[in-house]
Amino acid sequence: MQKETEKKERSTPSSNIINWKTDPLLYDVEIQRPNNWFTANELIESNRSNDIFLNGKQTLNLYPILVKKIDFVRKNSTDRILSRFPFLVITQEEKEQIQKKILLISEFTRDYFYNSINNNIIAWKKRFSNYLERGAIPYPLFRCACEILQLQIIRKNTTSLSFESARGKRYVIPTKITPALAYLCGIVNGDGHLHTHWLRVVDETKEHIELISKLFVKLFNDSGEIFKTRNAWNVELRSSSAVRLFNFLTDQTIKGAKYDSLREPLLFKQLGEPYRSLYWRGAMDADGSFKRRISFASASKTYVLDFKQYLSSIGIKSTFYSKVKDGNYLHIPAHYKVAYTVQIGSLNPKKSADLQEFLHRKHAKAKYLGLNPDTLLSSGYFNFHLLKSLYLKGVEDYLLQYRGKRTYVEMEREFYLANGTYSGFEKGKTALPFSFFTLLVMKTSTTEELVYEILNERQDKIRYYIANSTPVKLPLQPSDVLRMLLPYLEPKSSYVSVLTQESHRKKQIEQLFDMRIESQRVNSRIVVQFLRTFCKYQTTNYLIPPSKFDEMQLKWHNELFEIV
Incomplete structure (x- = not known):
């Protein structure tokens, strides 16, 4: 009876001895399966953000990120539990320190692995000797050694730790939050998929996949495998440790639909810029678009709204749309495209090219300098022949007067018109080209001035247009009112921007062209052409020139790879 009691005392650790079930370094109180593990978001929300770092927010506490209680659970007698853990590559000094106290460390390890690997002290000592010879030991064994040797489980002044897989493949895991890690978290949340032992990123361009592969080398000393499937390029990194790191930092689901888990990582929000x-x-290089507008799309409403909140915090407005079939969208007005580029930018080669093209679309600001005297006739009228494809209506009475008693057929023969054309002109059913009207008037005049005199007499009822545009009034010659209003009009590609909020000025503009101003715009291509033809403007480019954009891209690239 006494021998059985002694045996029980040796095999059962006392309540004050640390084991894997009670280890305060491990985040989860109970044994949890993947996707129920504590993450950085949950630690921050439960006021445990200090547990994320060691050395005062300088070093990531990797041990509880990479080691989980479920790893210690034996499913059957043949399980190789130690092969589940990352093997830490140790220094020569650490080898010597462990060797000196190998028996004490083995005893602590026996207790730490209670009910997981029930080896005796001698068996653990033998294991340690083999691992020391190899130069790499399972991470929990190093944790046990640190407890006896009073060492920190993360070395000071390091940016990463070197590990080996059970099969001997070496890799590193970063111990610092770096620009590259923050960027990759966005990429993985957008275009990445986490599985138990590997992660994969998919993109339409090989160039961006190659950039991601280089970042994997920088962070994990492993380029991953690049391959193509159908119309997409993939890079796959086989590392359960990397999977656990991304899961911890971002909450992204392991081996399952990720969209319910997507959100802006609270850690980056807490750390602030440049990490956010x-x-x-x-995230935008993964799920963003810069083709017709700056937009962001995701199946996760929370994720899109998080981005909207971030944009608002840096002074960029955006509009949220949610559709049952199409998902959730965020649109950023073109007005903010420079601010977006400066504060966020893009490193995806294709999307970066789209952004640069978008920056230079409709970018010119036209400052009014005055009327162009070279576009005026000697009589002082605007030379309307300079307006391309100009049509007019309101001169039907003149056409009838000109025809007199002649038939439509006679008129059409005289001017080589198709059957019914002159009739259509006279009845206002067929678009009347300004060039034909001039030709007709010049049949009875030696000077073109008569054309404008006829138009001037009918100024109130004549309207001008091109193609399918709405007919508008146009001034025939400069006037004091026109000169006063022109500085308030800025021609764009298909509309005129009204540069005043004064109601009486806007009313004068509406009367000048007989058009309504809508949303500070005169939506008329003929008015745009009129202004660009008869006025002088100084075009000022307020956006980012190509050389500057290239400099910014180089800066973003160097920031990720920490090139000074």
């Missing part, structure tokens, strides 16, 4: 902008740059 780098994270969202990665």
Whole structure:
């Protein structure tokens, strides 16, 4: 009876001895399966943000990120539990320190692995000797050694730790939050998929996949495998440790639909810039678009609204749309495209090219300098022949007067018109080209001035247009009112921007062209052509020139790879 009691005392650790079930370094109180593990978001929300770092927010506490209680659980007698853990590559000094106290460390390890691997002290000592010879030991064994040797489980002044897989493949895991890690978190949340032992990123361009592969090398010393499937390029990184790191930092689901888990990582939100902008740059390089507008799309409403909140915090407005079939969208007005580029930017080669093209679309600001005297006739009228494809209506009475007693057929023969054309002109059913009207008037005059005199007499009822545009009034010659209003009109590609909020000025503009101003715009291509033809403007480019954009891209690239 006494021998059985002694055996029980040796095999059952006392309540004050640390084991894997009670280890305060491990985040989860109970054994949890993947996707129920504590993440950085949950630690921050439960006021445990200090547990994320060691050394005062300088070093990530990797041990509870990479080691989980479920790893210690034996499913059957043949399980190789130690092969589940990352093997830490140790220094020569650490080898010597462990060797000196190998028996004490083995005893602590026996207790730590209670009810997981029930080896005796001698068996653990033998294991340690083999691992020391190899130069790499399972991470929990190093944790046990640190407890006896009073060492920190993360070395000071390091940016990463070197590990080996059970099969001997070496890799590193970063111990610092870096620009590259923040950017990759955005990429993985957008275009990435986490599985138990590997992660994969998919993109339409090989160039961006190659950039991601280089970032994997920088962070994990592993380029991953690049391959193509159908119309997409993939890079796959086989590392359960990397999977656990991304899951911890971002909450992204392991081996399952990720959209319910997507949100802006609270850690980057807490750390602030540049990590927030780098994270969202990665997310936009994955799920953003810069073709017709700056937009962001995701199946996760929470995720899109998080981005909207971030944009608002840096002074960029956006509009949220949610559709049952199409998902959730965020549109950023073109007005903010420079601010977006400066504060977030893009490193995806294709999307970066789209952004640069978008920056230079409709970018010119036209400052009014005055009327162009070279476009005026000697009589002082605007030379309307300079307006391309100009049509007019309101001169039907003149056409009838000109025809007199002649038939439509006679008129059409005289001017080589198709059957019914002159009739259509006279009845206002067929578009009347300004060039034909001039030709007709010049049949009875030696000077073109008569054309404008006829138009001037009918100024109130004549309207001008091109193609399918709405007919408008146009001034025939400069006037004091016109000169006063022109500085308030800025021609764009298909509309005129009204540069005043004064109601009486806007009313004068509406009367000048007989058009309504809508949303500070005169929506008329003929008015645009009129202004560009008869006025002088100084075009000023307020956006980012190509050389500057290239400099910014180089800066973003160097920031990720920490090139000074």
